[in-house]
Amino acid sequence: MKDPEYILEMKNISKSFPGVKALDQVDFFVRPGKVHALMGENGAGKSTLMKCVFGMYHPDEGKIIIDGQTISIINPRDALDHGIAMIHQELQSIRTRSAMENIWVGRIPYNQIFGVRWVDDKKLYNDTKALFNDLEISIDPYAKAGTLSSSQCQMLEIARAVSYNAKIIIMDEPTSSLTETETELLFRIIHKLTAKGVAIIYISHKIDEILKISQEVSIMRDGKIIGTWPSDELNTDLIVKRMVGREMNNRFPAKSHQPKESICLEIRHFTSANRHSFQDISFSVRHGEIFGIGGLVGAQRTELVESIFGLRKISNGELLINGNPVLIHSPEDAIQSNMALLTEERRASGIIPRFSVMENVVLTKQTANKAYYKKGLFLDNNKRSADAAHYVQAFSIKTPSIKTEIRYLSGGNQQKTVLARWMLINPEILILDEPTRGIDVGTKFEIYSLMEKMAGEGKTIIMISSEMPELLGMSDRIAVMCEGHLSGILDGPTATDEKVMYLASSYKHEEEVLNK
Amino acid sequence: MKTKNNFSLQYIFINYALYIIMALMILAIGMMSPKFFSLRVLRDILMQSSTRIIVAMGCMYILVSGSADLSGGRTVGLAAVIAGSLAQKSDYYIKFWPNLPEMPLIVPIFAAILIGLIIGLSNGFVTAKLKVPSFLATLSVMMVAYGANQLYCNKAPNNSQPLGGFLKTFSELGTGSFLNIPYIVYIAIFVCIFQFILLTKTCLGREIFACGSNQEAARVSGINVFKIQMVTFALAGACYGLAGCLEAARTGSATSNYGNGYEMDAIASCIVGGCSMTGGVGNVFGVFIGVLIFNIINYGLTFIGLSSYWQWVVKGLIIIVAVSLDMRKYNKEN
Ligand SMILES: Nc1ncnc2c1ncn2[C@@H]1O[C@H](COP(=O)(O)OP(=O)(O)OP(=O)(O)O)[C@@H](O)[C@H]1O
Numbered sequence: 001m002k003d004p005e006y007i008l009e010m011k012n013i014s015k016s017f018p019g020v021k022a023l024d025q026v027d028f029f030v031r032p033g034k035v036h037a038l039m040g041e042n043g044a045g046k047s048t049l050m051k052c053v054f055g056m057y058h059p060d061e062g063k064i065i066i067d068g069q070t071i072s073i074i075n076p077r078d079a080l081d082h083g084i085a086m087i088h089q090e091l092q093s094i095r096t097r098s099a100m101e102n103i104w105v106g107r108i109p110y111n112q113i114f115g116v117r118w119v120d121d122k123k124l125y126n127d128t129k130a131l132f133n134d135l136e137i138s139i140d141p142y143a144k145a146g147t148l149s150s151s152q153c154q155m156l157e158i159a160r161a162v163s164y165n166a167k168i169i170i171m172d173e174p175t176s177s178l179t180e181t182e183t184e185l186l187f188r189i190i191h192k193l194t195a196k197g198v199a200i201i202y203i204s205h206k207i208d209e210i211l212k213i214s215q216e217v218s219i220m221r222d223g224k225i226i227g228t229w230p231s232d233e234l235n236t237d238l239i240v241k242r243m244v245g246r247e248m249n250n251r252f253p254a255k256s257h258q259p260k261e262s263i264c265l266e267i268r269h270f271t272s273a274n275r276h277s278f279q280d281i282s283f284s285v286r287h288g289e290i291f292g293i294g295g296l297v298g299a300q301r302t303e304l305v306e307s308i309f310g311l312r313k314i315s316n317g318e319l320l321i322n323g324n325p326v327l328i329h330s331p332e333d334a335i336q337s338n339m340a341l342l343t344e345e346r347r348a349s350g351i352i353p354r355f356s357v358m359e360n361v362v363l364t365k366q367t368a369n370k371a372y373y374k375k376g377l378f379l380d381n382n383k384r385s386a387d388a389a390h391y392v393q394a395f396s397i398k399t400p401s402i403k404t405e406i407r408y409l410s411g412g413n414q415q416k417t418v419l420a421r422w423m424l425i426n427p428e429i430l431i432l433d434e435p436t437r438g439i440d441v442g443t444k445f446e447i448y449s450l451m452e453k454m455a456g457e458g459k460t461i462i463m464i465s466s467e468m469p470e471l472l473g474m475s476d477r478i479a480v481m482c483e484g485h486l487s488g489i490l491d492g493p494t495a496t497d498e499k500v501m502y503l504a505s506s507y508k509h510e511e512e513v514l515n516k
Numbered sequence: 517m518k519t520k521n522n523f524s525l526q527y528i529f530i531n532y533a534l535y536i537i538m539a540l541m542i543l544a545i546g547m548m549s550p551k552f553f554s555l556r557v558l559r560d561i562l563m564q565s566s567t568r569i570i571v572a573m574g575c576m577y578i579l580v581s582g583s584a585d586l587s588g589g590r591t592v593g594l595a596a597v598i599a600g601s602l603a604q605k606s607d608y609y610i611k612f613w614p615n616l617p618e619m620p621l622i623v624p625i626f627a628a629i630l631i632g633l634i635i636g637l638s639n640g641f642v643t644a645k646l647k648v649p650s651f652l653a654t655l656s657v658m659m660v661a662y663g664a665n666q667l668y669c670n671k672a673p674n675n676s677q678p679l680g681g682f683l684k685t686f687s688e689l690g691t692g693s694f695l696n697i698p699y700i701v702y703i704a705i706f707v708c709i710f711q712f713i714l715l716t717k718t719c720l721g722r723e724i725f726a727c728g729s730n731q732e733a734a735r736v737s738g739i740n741v742f743k744i745q746m747v748t749f750a751l752a753g754a755c756y757g758l759a760g761c762l763e764a765a766r767t768g769s770a771t772s773n774y775g776n777g778y779e780m781d782a783i784a785s786c787i788v789g790g791c792s793m794t795g796g797v798g799n800v801f802g803v804f805i806g807v808l809i810f811n812i813i814n815y816g817l818t819f820i821g822l823s824s825y826w827q828w829v830v831k832g833l834i835i836i837v838a839v840s841l842d843m844r845k846y847n848k849e850n
């Protein structure tokens with residue numbers, strides 16, 4: 001009794017965690033050879049639904065039907081055997097092992113001799129090479145994953161999912177750490193796969209991408225599927241409206257702040273102690289200015305702001321705040337100088353997984369201002385809870401309670417929690433490294449409004465972003481970096497896509513010209 | 517700005533710190549007492565190291581797989597006593613099992629490895645199935661093993677006396693040699709080679725590394741993490757069991773206190789030899805050198821007449837120097 005229409009049917013799926021009903025009688029159907037997009041606000045239950053398909057969670061009720069057959073998927077191994085592969089939202093690679101082992105882990109090619117499975121290193125390398133060639137990925141198969149950039153690791157994950165020859169591939173926010181060129185590459189890969197009849201389930205918060213790549217869109221809200229529509233019947237406004245449940249006319253808040261004349265932060269001839277990183281960077285940022293930093297992966301933008309924040313060493317250069325030279329050797333110094341840095345790698349340097357949401361929010365304030373939460377000898381828990389609760393509400397962080405461990409929150413909600421931590425110390429200089437990665441449209445707007453408000457209060461904001469609309473939409477000025485050099489600073493209002501892209505690759509061009 | 521030359525010197529120092537430390541130590545001891553450079557000394561050091569090497573190899577499986585193991589030492593002790601009790605001459609005046617006949621060499625060896633396996637599998641079960649953190653799991657299993665050992669030794673007619681009166685074949689295993697190299701050195705080297713091959717050439721080895729480095733990633737790649745943890749603890753247990761048997765054979769005696777503290781030395785040697793406490797990193801040769809360093813300290817300092825108290829001080833310092841240099845190596849990579 002085969003139903004050729006759908007390759008995957010999920011019927012009446014429910015799943016509860018302590019304090020939340022993450023999935024509430026969800027019906028979800030996927031056709032072969034099609035890209036089915038899954039959208040919804042942070043914490044809507046998208047990842048949870050997909051983890052049920054991949055055997056990482058077991059639904060409390062409901063059934064999963066693949067190729068017309070009801071099956072129960074016990075664990076990821078089982079899912080892989082049923083032809084389901086998944087690119088995980090929050091997974092990190094196996095840092096101490098090579099790229100090729102990361103791809104084939106769990107099914108490394110071998111020769112069986114005397115009952116022992118001997119690794120076939122040659123096949124391992126050749127298969128990887130062939131896969132990379134096929135997918136047009138340029139990563140050295142021998143490179144340790146720990147030495148790769150986050151976008152390269154993501155491409156590795158993509159290659160891995162493809163290499164299973166699965167008939168269903170789940171992609172949970174595959175492009176959140178990819179550049180535009182890599183995203184295009186991913187889309188080419190997806191086209192090739194769907195032509196072969198592979199079904200793709202594609203989760204993303206980037207609406208343009210969804211409209212471009214998918215044939216069908218399902219939208220989730222609060223653990224329920226609101227509906228499924230063909231993509232060509234949808235547009236951005238409709239999707240946003242159905243996702244957040246109300247009209248949202250603008251993606252960016254109206255610009256109300258005006259940069260002042262006075263200079264807040266200035267760096268002169270900043271050069272990294274690492275010779276492969278940034279060189280001789282100088283710029284100054286005014287009070288009340290939103291200063292964007294654009295560039296491609298490998299432009300060393302993160303390294304630059306981490307050095308400003310004292311996380312990395314510089315071999316040369318000066319830092320001035322309000323015209324006074326300051327020495328910053330550690331994040332502690334930076335925080336004392338009223339700086340805050342929202343790091344790029346939420347999992348690695350943002351959240352403390354086993355701390356509660358409350359502990360995560362008050363962490364920095366509690367350390368920077370020891371007296372603030374003290375009540376006699378002890379910590380004032382009421383005050384801490386009140387502060388945390390305030391931000392949970394202000395940023396609409398979806399969590400069962402502020403006592404829940406942060407690792408149980410959805411990716412986007414973790415990001416909001418870390419942002420709340422920095423807002424709590426009320427910094428003069430706020431540095432944001434990819435602030436809206438993995439955040440839904442509604443919340444993005446809220447974060448932009450917050451930036452707008454802070455700039456209006458005369459605070460200085462530096463924002464690294466790889467999302468062009470965000471960079472162009474929010475920045476007063478945009479510094480563009482290329483391979484560790486500052487290749488130019490553009491004026492926000494007159495900057496365009498092309499200008500940024502030109503500068504982002506221009507330093508290289510000059511060098512190439514020189515080499516000829 | 518640093519010059520290139522400077523950079524590469526630093527690079528060499530950081531990357532080969534272990535070997536440099538060992539060379540300097542040997543040199544220093546040798547300068548104070550030139551007789552140190554002799555084949556006999558080398559043979560002694562190797563012989564004393566061999567059981568320690570086997571214990572460290574067992575420990576390395578665990579560290580690479582991302583767990584910790586505190587049960588090594590007491591497992592060695594239990595295995596030594598069990599092997600010893602099965603290898604006694606029939607005319608020994610307090611024979612442990614008076615009614616048992618003299619048994620072939622294979623029996624005590626086999627029994628020791630078996631008890632090691634059982635303890636290893638218990639560690640694995642408590643860690644992987646009951647989800648007790650490995651540090652605690654192995655700590656508790658270690659206590660159980662030590663208690664069992666004392667109960668066993670206390671049995672009449674032994675009444676907690678040291679076991680002795682081993683069969684000739686059994687003592688020969690621990691003290692005899694072939695081509696002037698002790699048997700136990702061959703055995704230790706065989707264990708190393710076996711482990712090197714297992715970890716680097718087989719699929720199982722790759723899976724152990726993957727689990728140790730990132731358990732979650734390994735799990736969603738379809739690796740049976742439970743199985744891997746059971747296997748690594750079993751392999752480690754087998755190593756400890758073998759080491760215990762050889763320790764009894766080498767010293768010609770066994771008490772319930774045998775192996776005391778070996779697990780700490782093993783962990784220290786592994787870390788000095790380049791394993792990471794967070795798992796997924798380690799190589800057999802490094803650990804081998806790590807054990808040698810500690811035994812050269814032991815032997816060498818006594819050789820030049822320093823009191824054994826100094827050995828502790830030097831050992832502690834060596835760990836700090838070696839591991840801090842190692843950390844710098846990783847910082848560089850990031
Ligand atoms: N292991 C868990 N334990 C407890 N609660 C969980 C667990 N996993 C998910 N949740 C909860 O289930 C809800 C749905 O989470 P899920 O990760 O599916 O959201 P999402 O739609 O993927 O969001 P995002 O866009 O932020 O990734 C959230 O409220 C989250 O806190």
Ligand SMILES: [Mg+2]
Binds near residue numbers: 046047048089
């Ligand atoms: Mg998610």
